[in-house]
Amino acid sequence: MVENGLVSVIRHMTYQPAGRRAAAVETMTFDRLRALNGGGTQRADFHVLAVVDAGQGAVTVDFLHHPLKERSGVWIPPGAVHRWDDIAGVAGHLVLFVPTAPVTQATRELVASPDLAAHWSVPDADWPFVDMARDHLLLETSAPPENAPAELSRILLSALIARLRPPHARAPSPHPVFPLFRSSVEAHFRQHHEAGYYARTLGYAPRTLSRAVQQATGRTAKAYIVDRIVLEAKRLLAHDRLTAARCAATLGFPDASNFSVFFRKATGMRPGAWQAAATVE
Structure with missing residues (x-):
């Protein structure tokens, strides 16, 4: 993730995973985000998917404020303007990925939807599966590039998205x-x-x-x-x-x-x- 333009406190972010040129998926901790984030507003050309383990904070996505809490998810699609308002006490991980990264039809369609909720709570019954899917993705993205087949991170990303089940901001229409x-x-x-x-x-x-x-x-x-x-x-x-x-x-x-x-x-x-x-x- 690199900054390619700066006007006032506005950052335009382009997807470029450090040291993994062919990788379509990158992960980081909230600790790493805090080190990189200056508190300004950003607009990226990639998806940002966050899994909040603990703590409270806030994120603003397209001018709407969302309080963060433990065992919740955050989805910021490409083009959305966003600001991490208060993440000093938040623990968890972020997954950054290009729009073409998911490999299953269902997750590709989900990622392409323009009206996913920016923040939602993960049900207690789903959390162990989400946690395991996230840990497997983290392990894979931490492997040396020469030992990390590109398709594995895409497959594991799709599994995590499927387990997180990000909801639509509005109920899907039954009308075709x-x-x-x-x-x-x-x-x-x-x-x-x-x-x-x-x-x-x-x-x-x-x-x-x-x-x-x-x-x-x-x-x-x-x-x-x-x-x-x-x-x-x-x-x-x-x-x-x-x-x-x-x-x-x-x-x-x-x-x-x-x-x-x-x-x-x-x-x-x-x-x-x-x-x-x-x-x-």
């Missing part, structure tokens, strides 16, 4: 349309802001799409798209320090004025004011 819509929005929200585009692309009537999204999220399809654009705008404003004009260009708006009206309507603040407040925090 919503997962397709969610994936399409994730791929195209920068270019397409209208629900009608997704209905046409997926081959469903707008009313069918609206019903599926409402059933899964309690929001309209349009509101879901707006929320996704706003989240990315906040990331760009707070952590890439883009101007309103550059955000507009990145997110498919015709100009800065149009983007500013959209952002203010959605958040109640102008982009510049929100950026200043986020920087102070």
